[in-house]
Amino acid sequence: MGKQGGDSSSLINAEGLRHDGRKIDELRPVSIEVGVLKNADGSALIHFGKNKIMAGVFGPKEVHPKHNALPDRSLLRCRYHMSPFSTDERKNPAPSRREIEISKVVREALEPALMLEDYPRTAIDVYVEILQSDGGSRCASICAASVALADAGINMRDLVVACAAGKVAGQVVLDVDDTEDKEGQADLPIAIMPNSNQVTLLQLDGQLNPEEFNKGFNWALEGCRKVYQLQREALIKRYFGNGEMQEGGQ
Ligand code: ADP
Numbered sequence: 001m002g003k004q005g006g007d008s009s010s011l012i013n014a015e016g017l018r019h020d021g022r023k024i025d026e027l028r029p030v031s032i033e034v035g036v037l038k039n040a041d042g043s044a045l046i047h048f049g050k051n052k053i054m055a056g057v058f059g060p061k062e063v064h065p066k067h068n069a070l071p072d073r074s075l076l077r078c079r080y081h082m083s084p085f086s087t088d089e090r091k092n093p094a095p096s097r098r099e100i101e102i103s104k105v106v107r108e109a110l111e112p113a114l115m116l117e118d119y120p121r122t123a124i125d126v127y128v129e130i131l132q133s134d135g136g137s138r139c140a141s142i143c144a145a146s147v148a149l150a151d152a153g154i155n156m157r158d159l160v161v162a163c164a165a166g167k168v169a170g171q172v173v174l175d176v177d178d179t180e181d182k183e184g185q186a187d188l189p190i191a192i193m194p195n196s197n198q199v200t201l202l203q204l205d206g207q208l209n210p211e212e213f214n215k216g217f218n219w220a221l222e223g224c225r226k227v228y229q230l231q232r233e234a235l236i237k238r239y240f241g242n243g244e245m246q247e248g249g250q
Pocket of ligand 1: 087089091098133134135136137138139178181187
């Protein structure tokens with residue numbers, strides 16, 4: 001849905017706090033758990049504010065139908081799906097245009113980090129289920145899917161981490177929630193590979209002037225760096241318990 005630039009003035013109060021009490025450059029609380037599904041090769045559950053999102057990975061596995069197989073690399077397939085109870089009104093479980101778009105951008109955001117050339121003629125399936133949504137679900141999905149892929153043991157160049165900035169009540173804010181997304185003037189989701197500093201997703205819904213764009217982009221980068229630490233901690237917890245990694249580990 002395109003931004004109409006509605007009246008969002010009540011969403012930032014006189015003290016500069018947002019409707020949920022956050023500062024304008026503050027992330028929502030984020031937690032990540034890895035290896036939560038026994039039937040998937042890799043999985044992760046992320047809480048990103050009120051978003052609750054499960055990612056499950058299968059593969060590398062045989063491709064069906066066979067003619068879709070690629071001779072030189074694995075075929076990455078992603079499905080972003082909102083459960084009927086994930087929104088305030090029951091969502092039709094059939095895939096919407098929005099879910100098809102988000103499935104595509106999630107795949108494109110993840111693909112550069114994966115060494116798909118290591119698994120020719122196979123498929124890797126990533127299923128993202130939105131159990132509860134509250135704005136920024138594509139970013140949270142990318143964060144969960146990325147650690148689920150690592151949990152599945154897929155060779156990766158880097159993790160992928162995502163976070164959005166936006167514009168609410170005329171001000172640039174970090175990590176827009178559903179209310180802010182609906183009332184606000186812009187939403188700027190980005191995904192990066194944090195070690196190689198490459199951007200793998202950049203979308204802009206609404207309008208930002210160059211100054212606002214730079215500020216929002218830099219805040220979103222900072223947000224990504226914070227979530228990246230949580231991704232790493234979640235993977236370390238899964239594979240090394242609560243203990244620290246060995247000397248020389250990253
Ligand atoms: P993102 O979740 O990545 O921000 P959008 O900007 O398209 O993606 O959506 C913002 C929010 O709008 C979603 O997180 C969700 O809370 C809400 N939303 C999306 N689709 C629906 C729907 N069909 N019914 C109710 N709310 C929805």
